Amino acid sequence: MQRWIEIKTVFVKEMTEIMRNTRILIAAFAFPLLIFPIVFGGMSWLQDLDRGQMEQTGIRVMLPSYNQDIEDFITENLDIPVQFFHTEEISKSIINDEADIGIVMDMQKAPERNLWLYYTASRNTSMHARQKIQQLFSENRFEWINKFLKYDISEFDDSRFVPLTIDFSDVASDRERSGHRVAKILPFVLIMILVSGCSFAAVDLIAGEKERGCFETLLVSPVQRTNVIIGKMSIVVFSALIGLISNMVSLFITAKLGFFDLTGEQTFEFIIGIETIAVIFLCSLPMTVLFASLLMFISAGAKSYQSGQTLLMPFTFLAMIPAVTAILPGMRSDSILVLIPVANIVLVMRELLEGTLKIWPLLVGNLINVLAASGVVILTVRGLNREGSLVPGSSTDSDRMLKDFRNDPVKVVFIGFIVVWLGMFYVMAPLQADNLILGLLLTLWGLIFCAGLIMVKIQNLSFRKTLSLNNPGWSGWLGAVIFQTGFLPVILFFNHLLTNLLPLPDQWLEHFSDALMPDVSTFGLLMLMAVSPGITEEILFRGAILGSLRKKWSMTPVILVSGIMFGLLHFSVYRLFGATMIGFALAWMVYASGSIYPAIVAHILNNALALVVIPELGLQDVNEYWLLLGIPLVILGGYLLSFRTAKRDLKRSAVNASNIGESDHGGGSI
Amino acid sequence: MINVYELSRVFYDPQRGQINAVNRLSFTAEKGQILGLLGPNGAGKTTTLRILATLLDPTSGHATLNGFDVVKEPEKVRASLGFLSSTTGLYPRLTPEETLRFFGQINGMEKMQLKQRIDELITEFGITEYARVRCEKLSSGMKQKVSIARALVQYPPVLVFDEPTVGLDVIAAAQTMKTILEYKKRGKCIIYSTHIMSEVEKLCDRIAIIHKGSLQALGSMEDLRKQTGKRYLEDIFFSLMETDHDSVQNDMLM
Ligand SMILES: Nc1ncnc2c1ncn2[C@@H]1O[C@H](COP(=O)(O)OP(=O)(O)O)[C@@H](O)[C@H]1O
Numbered sequence: 004m005q006r007w008i009e010i011k012t013v014f015v016k017e018m019t020e021i022m023r024n025t026r027i028l029i030a031a032f033a034f035p036l037l038i039f040p041i042v043f044g045g046m047s048w049l050q051d052l053d054r055g056q057m058e059q060t061g062i063r064v065m066l067p068s069y070n071q072d073i074e075d076f077i078t079e080n081l082d083i084p085v086q087f088f089h090t091e092e093i094s095k096s097i098i099n100d101e102a103d104i105g106i107v108m109d110m111q112k113a114p115e116r117n118l119w120l121y122y123t124a125s126r127n128t129s130m131h132a133r134q135k136i137q138q139l140f141s142e143n144r145f146e147w148i149n150k151f152l153k154y155d156i157s158e159f160d161d162s163r164f165v166p167l168t169i170d171f172s173d174v175a176s177d178r179e180r181s182g183h184r185v186a187k188i189l190p191f192v193l194i195m196i197l198v199s200g201c202s203f204a205a206v207d208l209i210a211g212e213k214e215r216g217c218f219e220t221l222l223v224s225p226v227q228r229t230n231v232i233i234g235k236m237s238i239v240v241f242s243a244l245i246g247l248i249s250n251m252v253s254l255f256i257t258a259k260l261g262f263f264d265l266t267g268e269q270t271f272e273f274i275i276g277i278e279t280i281a282v283i284f285l286c287s288l289p290m291t292v293l294f295a296s297l298l299m300f301i302s303a304g305a306k307s308y309q310s311g312q313t314l315l316m317p318f319t320f321l322a323m324i325p326a327v328t329a330i331l332p333g334m335r336s337d338s339i340l341v342l343i344p345v346a347n348i349v350l351v352m353r354e355l356l357e358g359t360l361k362i363w364p365l366l367v368g369n370l371i372n373v374l375a376a377s378g379v380v381i382l383t384v385r386g387l388n389r390e391g392s393l394v395p396g397s398s399t400d401s402d403r404m405l406k407d408f409r410n411d412p413v414k415v416v417f418i419g420f421i422v423v424w425l426g427m428f429y430v431m432a433p434l435q436a437d438n439l440i441l442g443l444l445l446t447l448w449g450l451i452f453c454a455g456l457i458m459v460k461i462q463n464l465s466f467r468k469t470l471s472l473n474n475p476g477w478s479g480w481l482g483a484v485i486f487q488t489g490f491l492p493v494i495l496f497f498n499h500l501l502t503n504l505l506p507l508p509d510q511w512l513e514h515f516s517d518a519l520m521p522d523v524s525t526f527g528l529l530m531l532m533a534v535s536p537g538i539t540e541e542i543l544f545r546g547a548i549l550g551s552l553r554k555k556w557s558m559t560p561v562i563l564v565s566g567i568m569f570g571l572l573h574f575s576v577y578r579l580f581g582a583t584m585i586g587f588a589l590a591w592m593v594y595a596s597g598s599i600y601p602a603i604v605a606h607i608l609n610n611a612l613a614l615v616v617i618p619e620l621g622l623q624d625v626n627e628y629w630l631l632l633g634i635p636l637v638i639l640g641g642y643l644l645s646f647r648t649a650k651r652d653l654k655r656s657a658v659n660a661s662n663i664g665e666s667d668h669g670g671g672s673i
Numbered sequence: 674m675i676n677v678y679e680l681s682r683v684f685y686d687p688q689r690g691q692i693n694a695v696n697r698l699s700f701t702a703e704k705g706q707i708l709g710l711l712g713p714n715g716a717g718k719t720t721t722l723r724i725l726a727t728l729l730d731p732t733s734g735h736a737t738l739n740g741f742d743v744v745k746e747p748e749k750v751r752a753s754l755g756f757l758s759s760t761t762g763l764y765p766r767l768t769p770e771e772t773l774r775f776f777g778q779i780n781g782m783e784k785m786q787l788k789q790r791i792d793e794l795i796t797e798f799g800i801t802e803y804a805r806v807r808c809e810k811l812s813s814g815m816k817q818k819v820s821i822a823r824a825l826v827q828y829p830p831v832l833v834f835d836e837p838t839v840g841l842d843v844i845a846a847a848q849t850m851k852t853i854l855e856y857k858k859r860g861k862c863i864i865y866s867t868h869i870m871s872e873v874e875k876l877c878d879r880i881a882i883i884h885k886g887s888l889q890a891l892g893s894m895e896d897l898r899k900q901t902g903k904r905y906l907e908d909i910f911f912s913l914m915e916t917d918h919d920s921v922q923n924d925m926l927m
């Protein structure tokens with residue numbers, strides 16, 4: 004109760020201040036409200052200019068052959084100059100800009116569908132010509148039907164002609180086409196609005212107050228720091244949302260005013276319906292919270308309003324990068340992009356507007372964003388709770404922060420993982436697309452393997468202990484082989500169940516077979532796709548990450564977290580489940596055997612089996628027998644793996660007792 | 674009312690290394706008295722007061738304020754505290770009246786009681802005319818009045834002033850000191866930190882002289898005179914600084 008009163012009090016106070024801050028009002032309200040009328044008003048003004056010019060120069064009409072009747076009909080009824088050309092290859096001539104519009108009339112199909120208009124949406128002149136001709140034929144439809152088709156109009160009732168006697172060569176639906184136009188620009192604008200709305204408020208509320216000494220005043224009152232932070236966060240979110248709402252209102256009004264209606268299609272209001280706006284708004288919520296807390300956290304690093312703005316600038320651009328994906332052609336939300344905050348929601352919005360959105364990217368994308376936002380909120384609240392973060396002149400010193408960092412395995416692991424993840428995504432993935440073999444080798448040995456070693460080195464830990472470089476004994480080696488041989492069919496079975504819920508896209512299957520690289524020998528393939536990942540990924544995940552985390556955490560959370568990280572690095576919703584499960588199993592193997600080697604063997608075996616066996620068998624045949632085959636092997640292998648640990652533990656504790664003074668921080672629990 | 678025992682605070686600075694900003698400082702302050710914290714710039718006064726106001730954590734030692742431990746019960750400590758320093762700011766876009774209301778609400782005051790309290794303070798500090806003007810438009814003397822009123826809104830038994838006259842003109846500074854004396858008479862426990870000796874002589878019942886984070890002397894003017902054999906505070910101060918100089922050298926020899 005007390006908590007809410009405090010948060011509310013802070014919120015109300017900030018609200019009062021913000022309403023009196025013209026800078027924020029402009030950024031959060033006026034700018035978003037005006038952007039669409041300006042952008043689209045400007046666009047249609049430009050088109051009007053074009054149109055005006057065209058009225059003078061006239062339009063170029065292409066016909067398949069000479070037809071006096073049509074040509075007369077058009078010149079008589081059109082108030083602008085018309086030129087006629089003739090060719091059989093209508094589409095080609097329009098693409099080559101030899102004409103603005105092509106007209107084909109089919110007497111055979113009359114009167115159902117009798118007129119085809121060829122045009123290209125990529126040229127304004129063509130769009131205008133289409134509009135003119137379309138208008139011409141629909142307004143005078145009785146006349147030309149009478150004239151050219153030689154039907155007695157009285158035989159048909161009017162309604163048969165009204166809906167569609169004119170057909171277009173453009174295959175896209177109206178909805179898709181005009182949705183596409185808005186869809187390209189809207190998500191990007193929304194992200195911009197959210198980021199700028201958040202950053203103005205965040206800088207003022209954090210860096211500005213710090214500079215003015217208001218934090219010192221506030222923090223010597225009995226209010227709880229966390230409540231102050233939450234109160235401020237709500238107002239930052241709130242002001243960004245106000246911006247968003249202004250933006251949507253602006254969009255709605257612009258649509259009503261008909262600025263989008265550049266080609267005479269009356270479909271726009273249908274696209275920006277209430278449901279669409281509601282979905283866009285809901286999708287924006289986690290994004291807003293994410294931006295708000297991130298920008299607040301960053302601006303706490305600044306001592307003044309001015310330096311706060313400077314500090315936020317690069318981060319604002321950073322948010323733009325994933326937002327740009329929406330504008331790039333060929334990006335879809337049902338790909339790994341769904342795992343990237345900001346990018347996922349931009350794509351979801353675009354597809355929503357185009358009418359091609361699937362339900363699961365919407366859900367997965369939002370789930371990811373809610374998780375990311377919660378994480379950032381927690382970090383921000385904790386970060387701003389540190390004594391030096393909000394009061395000037397008592398900044399936390401960087402020296403100790405680095406020291407803290409080195410002594411905190413959890414931080415090293417998480418930050419290291421994020422760096423690896425970003426490196427994979429932004430550097431290695433494009434590299435692999437360019438040259439698969441080189442890209443893979445660099446990813447595995449250059450990034451993943453090195454990251455593992457650096458993680459250990461930066462903490463000054465012993466390699467042997469952290470990476471569990473111990474001899475697992477014969478039972479460990481054997482257990483690994485048996486365990487994994489059984490585990491693969493089990494995973495494949497569950498994966499199969501899952502793919503029924505979440506069907507694999509065709510292009511993914513293709514990509515998988517592409518990856519088998521026909522020009523590489525089987526040996527090379529195994530080295531590249533089984534041995535290399537087996538060693539490097541194990542050194543990072545079951546070595547450095549597991550070895551670091553287990554200094555702080557007990558077995559279950561270590562297995563869960565390292566396994567999920569392993570899954571997330573596989574960059575695909577489709578492989579997430581399988582990879583995570585294998586990650587759990589491999590992590591458990593390290594605990595069971597006390598050594599990383601069984602995990603390496605199992606990993607290599609897993610990939611080799613997947614490479615050789617799956618293409619042979621085909622995944623269609625997966626059934627319950629795979630489970631029956633797999634589970635006993637898993638149990639036997641598991642038993643063998645943990646077989647010697649008990650005995651060794653006893654021996655170890657005896658050894659440990661005699662050399663406690665060994666110079667390793669903390670020491671692992673194995 | 675205030676008990677400080679062996680309080681220390683260490684900072685780490687990339688350039689300067691370890692800084693003992695406050696070094697095993699002990700003192701007490703009583704109800705109805707003003708304790709002066711006197712020391713040159715960088716002596717550790719602000720750090721000490723920030724620890725008392727729970728803005729910073731002590732590295733070691735204890736401090737209680739109004740019976741509450743600054744580390745264990747920070748909210749209760751802050752509820753008993755009116756804190757004012759030269760760097761504490763007012764919200765520029767709020768009016769004095771709104772400022773007082775906000776801080777009253779943050780302190781959990783009842784609506785009716787708060788309203789009465791705001792009127793009371795506005796009259797007492799003579800800010801009636803400006804009560805509805807945004808703070809950013811006030812003169813520095815006016816702002817100082819609002820700041821003091823703000824620190825007093827929840828009837829705190831303890832008041833802490835950290836160089837409150839910095840940046841004020843003579844009149845505003847004199848007014849500030851007058852107000853502080855008035856509140857001493859009303860029975861508040863007050864700590865007043867400054868590097869200006871005339872202010873200490875005018876205001877304080879007891880004086881703690883601090884240098885490089887350590888306490889050099891503590892007592893009334895009379896006590897200090899007896900201790901050093903000097904008559905004026907300035908002489909007392911410098912004689913203490915000198916002995917400190919030696920002690921620092923001794924420290925380094927060890
Ligand atoms: N956040 C900080 N980081 C590093 N050093 C600090 C910090 N705050 C204060 N100091 C140092 O501690 C010493 C005491 O400072 P302070 O308490 O502000 O002195 P005073 O208020 O008496 O002038 C000074 O040397 C100052 O530079």
Ligand SMILES: [Mg+2]
Pocket residue numbers: 715718719720836
């Ligand atoms: Mg100071």
